[in-house]
Amino acid sequence: MRLSPSQHRQLRRQARIKRELTGWLFLGPMFAFFVVFLVVPVVGTVWWSTQVGGIVNGTHFVGLKNFQNLPDLVGATTAIQNTLVFALLSIPPILIGALAISLVLARIGRGAAAYRFFVYFPVLVPGVVAGLIWLFLTNVDFGLFNEVLRAVGIQPVTWLGSGSALGVLAALDVWRNVGYWAIFFVAAIIGLPQELYQAADLDGASTTKRFWYLTLPLMRRILFFAIVVSTIWGLQVFDTALVLTNGGPGTATTTIIFRVWQYVFGSNDKVGFAAAISLVLIAVILTLTLTQMRLLRSRRGDD
Amino acid sequence: MTASAEPRHGAPGALLVIAAEHARSRRRRRLRGLGKHAFLIVITFLLVAPFYYVVLASFKNSTEIFTYPPKLLPLPPFLGNYQKLLGDTGFLRWMLNTLFVAGTVTLIKVFMDSMAGYALAKLQITGKRAIFLLMLILLMVPLGALIVPLWALVHALGLTNTYFALILPPLANPLGVFLMRQFILGLPKDLENAGRLDGLSEFGIYRRIILPLIKPGLVVLAVIIFTDQFMSFIWPLIATSSDDLQVLTVGVAALRSHGGADYGLWSAAAVMSLVPIGVFFFVLQRQFLARSLAGALKQ
Amino acid sequence: MTSAATTTDSASGSQYAIEILGVTKRYGKITALGGVDLDIEPGEFVVLLGPSGCGKSTLLKIIAGLEDLTDGEVYIGGKLANYLKPSARDVAMVFQNYALYPHMTVRSNIGFPLKMAGRPRAEIEEQVAFAANLLQIASELDKYPDELSGGQRQRVALGRAIVRQPLAFLMDEPLSNLDALLRVQMRSELLRLHKRVGRTTVYVTHDQIEAMTMADRVVVMRNGLIQQIGPPDEVYRRPANRFVASFVGSPPMNILEGRIETADGRRRFVGPIPADLPGLAGATIDDGPAAIGIRSEELLLSSELAIGAFPAVIELVEPVGADIFLTANIEGGAIVTIRVDAETKVAEGDGVHVVTAPGATRIFDAAGDRVRLSGDPA
Numbered sequence: 001m002r003l004s005p006s007q008h009r010q011l012r013r014q015a016r017i018k019r020e021l022t023g024w025l026f027l028g029p030m031f032a033f034f035v036v037f038l039v040v041p042v043v044g045t046v047w048w049s050t051q052v053g054g055i056v057n058g059t060h061f062v063g064l065k066n067f068q069n070l071p072d073l074v075g076a077t078t079a080i081q082n083t084l085v086f087a088l089l090s091i092p093p094i095l096i097g098a099l100a101i102s103l104v105l106a107r108i109g110r111g112a113a114a115y116r117f118f119v120y121f122p123v124l125v126p127g128v129v130a131g132l133i134w135l136f137l138t139n140v141d142f143g144l145f146n147e148v149l150r151a152v153g154i155q156p157v158t159w160l161g162s163g164s165a166l167g168v169l170a171a172l173d174v175w176r177n178v179g180y181w182a183i184f185f186v187a188a189i190i191g192l193p194q195e196l197y198q199a200a201d202l203d204g205a206s207t208t209k210r211f212w213y214l215t216l217p218l219m220r221r222i223l224f225f226a227i228v229v230s231t232i233w234g235l236q237v238f239d240t241a242l243v244l245t246n247g248g249p250g251t252a253t254t255t256i257i258f259r260v261w262q263y264v265f266g267s268n269d270k271v272g273f274a275a276a277i278s279l280v281l282i283a284v285i286l287t288l289t290l291t292q293m294r295l296l297r298s299r300r301g302d303d
Numbered sequence: 304m305t306a307s308a309e310p311r312h313g314a315p316g317a318l319l320v321i322a323a324e325h326a327r328s329r330r331r332r333r334l335r336g337l338g339k340h341a342f343l344i345v346i347t348f349l350l351v352a353p354f355y356y357v358v359l360a361s362f363k364n365s366t367e368i369f370t371y372p373p374k375l376l377p378l379p380p381f382l383g384n385y386q387k388l389l390g391d392t393g394f395l396r397w398m399l400n401t402l403f404v405a406g407t408v409t410l411i412k413v414f415m416d417s418m419a420g421y422a423l424a425k426l427q428i429t430g431k432r433a434i435f436l437l438m439l440i441l442l443m444v445p446l447g448a449l450i451v452p453l454w455a456l457v458h459a460l461g462l463t464n465t466y467f468a469l470i471l472p473p474l475a476n477p478l479g480v481f482l483m484r485q486f487i488l489g490l491p492k493d494l495e496n497a498g499r500l501d502g503l504s505e506f507g508i509y510r511r512i513i514l515p516l517i518k519p520g521l522v523v524l525a526v527i528i529f530t531d532q533f534m535s536f537i538w539p540l541i542a543t544s545s546d547d548l549q550v551l552t553v554g555v556a557a558l559r560s561h562g563g564a565d566y567g568l569w570s571a572a573a574v575m576s577l578v579p580i581g582v583f584f585f586v587l588q589r590q591f592l593a594r595s596l597a598g599a600l601k602q
Numbered sequence: 603m604t605s606a607a608t609t610t611d612s613a614s615g616s617q618y619a620i621e622i623l624g625v626t627k628r629y630g631k632i633t634a635l636g637g638v639d640l641d642i643e644p645g646e647f648v649v650l651l652g653p654s655g656c657g658k659s660t661l662l663k664i665i666a667g668l669e670d671l672t673d674g675e676v677y678i679g680g681k682l683a684n685y686l687k688p689s690a691r692d693v694a695m696v697f698q699n700y701a702l703y704p705h706m707t708v709r710s711n712i713g714f715p716l717k718m719a720g721r722p723r724a725e726i727e728e729q730v731a732f733a734a735n736l737l738q739i740a741s742e743l744d745k746y747p748d749e750l751s752g753g754q755r756q757r758v759a760l761g762r763a764i765v766r767q768p769l770a771f772l773m774d775e776p777l778s779n780l781d782a783l784l785r786v787q788m789r790s791e792l793l794r795l796h797k798r799v800g801r802t803t804v805y806v807t808h809d810q811i812e813a814m815t816m817a818d819r820v821v822v823m824r825n826g827l828i829q830q831i832g833p834p835d836e837v838y839r840r841p842a843n844r845f846v847a848s849f850v851g852s853p854p855m856n857i858l859e860g861r862i863e864t865a866d867g868r869r870r871f872v873g874p875i876p877a878d879l880p881g882l883a884g885a886t887i888d889d890g891p892a893a894i895g896i897r898s899e900e901l902l903l904s905s906e907l908a909i910g911a912f913p914a915v916i917e918l919v920e921p922v923g924a925d926i927f928l929t930a931n932i933e934g935g936a937i938v939t940i941r942v943d944a945e946t947k948v949a950e951g952d953g954v955h956v957v958t959a960p961g962a963t964r965i966f967d968a969a970g971d972r973v974r975l976s977g978d979p980a
Contacts, residue, residue, distance in 0.1 A: 034441075044451075044455070048452055055454060055458070101343070117585075120591065120592060124580045179350065243556055282449075493701035494701050500668075
């Protein structure tokens with residue numbers, strides 16, 4: 001070699017620094033926003049959850065006291081409870097319905113584009129607007145639901161009463177999200193290996209058998225992904241609850257984020273509680289995300 | 304049936320049987336096809352009926368809305384609800400705000416995300432894997448769970464009640480980076496290498512090779528960001544208190560919570576809110592449907 | 603054009619087009635290149651030959667500047683290139699998958715490097731037209747790459763390299779994506795082009811026929827190390843080791859295991875067939891395991907009475923046009939391939955006698971390296 005090792009080392013370091021800088025030039029802008037408006041707030045939530053007071057008037061440190069108080073706060077407990085019930089009510093019908101629709105939609109020739117358009121359209125409705133629309137369905141006097149009931153001779157129902165409001169909210173979510181997962185599953189089904197189906201046809205497998213022994217196992221990962229993601233989304237329900245029921249009647253449809261919003265903007269001194277509940281929500285979401293990542297990775301290792 | 308031992312004698316009979324079998328299976332297939340269409344038509348009807356009912360209501364005056372049985376075709380249509388919405392409320396302003404904010408966020412993010420995606424896919428960065436994992440982990444954390452620290456941050460930066468408060472926080476969402484990274488990883492390495500040998504800088508490779516080749520991906524990303532932004536509610540609700548800065552969702556929610564029940568106005572607001580996104584969807588159907596698939600890419 | 607073996611008497615760096623000094627490449631614990639030295643003369647056509655994973659493509663990418671090296675130096679045109687960016691190295695590359703820009707026409711593809719270099723439009727057009735005529739793609743200039751056939755894409759890729767008028771062309775298995783017929787055609791066209799343009803070319807392939815037909819010098823590589831550098835016929839006839847012997851040539855060289863023994867003060871090879879090794883006495887090889895290598899065309903069918911004839915049983919007869927390949931069992935279980943001409947009348951199961959052509963036997967020591975016999979040329 002004609003250059004000394006130390007000369008090489010220096011030149012190599014210069015080249016590496018230059019390349020590193022180039023990389024950061026590209027990643028930098030996005031990364032800066034990511035850190036400032038996502039990483040910092042997540043960490044900030046931890047800090048705020050140890051505070052008592054209001055955002056504007058100032059706060060002081062109380063350690064884990066907010067978390068100790070959380071179970072005793074009727075508002076917090078109800079909110080968590082409502083959110084979980086909401087998720088349990090909405091997610092199974094969303095995914096099962098989406099799967100049913102997608103199985104039919106994936107195997108249809110004529111009109112597929114039109115069906116897809118209509119099935120997907122509710123997905124694009126903002127939650128606020130969806131809430132407005134459902135006011136017209138659930139109204140006791142002239143709502144579509146009761147008009148239908150009346151037409152078949154059944155007594156009108158108070159849909160947004162305390163017993164059923166959460167269920168209606170879940171139904172709204174099914175209406176709004178079933179199309180998303182249906183289209184998602186259609187793509188997954190179309191992507192399944194066709195040879196397996198041809199082989200199954202040769203073996204004379206019935207449609208039901210093909211579904212249970214072929215489609216479902218092949219879509220295991222996709223379904224798991226859908227369960228996790230729709231759960232995470234379900235836990236965030238807020239805008240439909242605000243517009244359709246305003247969290248009521250009473251606290252019947254007060255969800256976690258609804259309660260956070262109330263703690264922050266409905267009072268001057270509960271910001272610590274808001275952060276504490278938020279942190280619980282974040283922790284649940286992160287756990288779900290990590291489980292998902294781990295499972296997907298280990299499954300991939302099997303292949 | 305087909306494997307008859309004596310084809311010549313058995314043939315006519317076998318043919319008849321086969322033909323009958325064929326007809327039956329064709330009929331069965333056609334029936335099953337009809338069944339599929341019937342199922343989808345019912346589903347479509349259930350999903351679309353609410354829209355129809357609201358559109359109907361929006362063309363009725365307040366007494367017609369309460370009439371039973373409901374008029375299925377309000378003729379002549381009553382336009383008062385729309386006049387009131389456009390004349391007496393800030394609806395147009397909200398709409399412009401939404402289009403401005405969503406458009407700006409989309410524009411900035413498509414560029415930033417594709418650059419960051421390129422960096423994560425192809426460039427040398429120490430700790431690239433760790434950064435990627437961190438983004439993946441925080442991908443699902445919603446703005447709604449961060450309103451306390453975000454509000455405090457925006458307040459501290461002196462951005463409350465500015466467009467910046469609406470535009471900056473959504474820029475942090477890492478979803479687009481993943482999509483772009485995935486798209487760019489799919490491009491052959493030799494293309495960039497050819498660019499490098501032909502004298503392109505890294506930025507030149509990004510602009511002249513990567514961007515043109517991932518154009519379909521850019522459109523999908525733009526659709527995702529725009530619709531998410533169009534629908535976003537809780538952060539704009541919290542970030543702004545000034546009427547001038549209200550976006551569509553916040554304004555419409557305010558129609559509901561302030562003042563008395565005005566079903567006519569609400570129905571008009573619901574219909575008008577869906578016009579822009581409906582038009583976009585109609586024009587860019589394929590990209591919108593790909594939005595649903597974007598999730599699959601994350602795996 | 604310069605050719606023939608180069609010795610390593612480098613005095614000044616500028617004498618060579620490309621010089622590679624002790625180049626090492628490691629990915630973590632894996633060593634892709636374990637210290638490679640290679641000098642390439644101006645105008646020379648050098649083929650890097652080896653099985654996949656031998657490091658040949660890595661070496662080419664290091665020359666191009668598309669890969670970092672862990673250690674060593676690369677000089678291009680006498681200048682240290684280690685830290686130069688690819689476009690500053692005065693080399694042009696032709697990629698295996700052509701790497702044409704799919705969103706640009708053929709015209710823009712070919713002219714792109716000149717445009718990037720800021721050349722005036724008139725000059726670019728002239729150069730593109732020149733290259734297109736040379737490569738017979740003048741009528742395709744306004745098409746997009748996906749409208750072209752594989753051979754045409756290959757020409758466009760060549761055109762993009764040619765217009766740069768670089769010091770050297772680097773070609774990474776450029777013919778491997780073409781079908782067999784086109785490959786042969788493009789091979790001779792590439793050679794013609796090389797003779798016309800006369801630029802230094804480093805050409806990577808795993809196809810030994812390409813190496814034999816095109817190269818001034820072949821560099822045989824394996825496991826990140828150079829096994830042999832030399833003109834094709836030398837690599838074919840005097841392989842440096844058993845790996846080269848079995849990798850170069852089709853069918854591969856017959857290798858027969860045996861031992862070197864000394865008896866009555868005479869050294870000889872004891873193996874499945876009698877070995878004709880007049881130079882063994884003076885060779886530097888110890889007693890012990892060894893092997894001999896004989897090309898299939900150096901085994902001849904003979905009469906039983908010929909000196910050194912050994913019996914064999916034909917197991918398989920494979921006519922390949924002008925020749926027939928015979929797979930024959932010899933006593934002791936060894937198998938050899940014999941190439942005879944198509945007129946030969948043989949059948950499977952025949953018993954035949956075989957002799958080795960005089961001077962055709964090479965000997966490999968226990969480590970697999972060929973041992974220089976006293977009569978061998980330098």
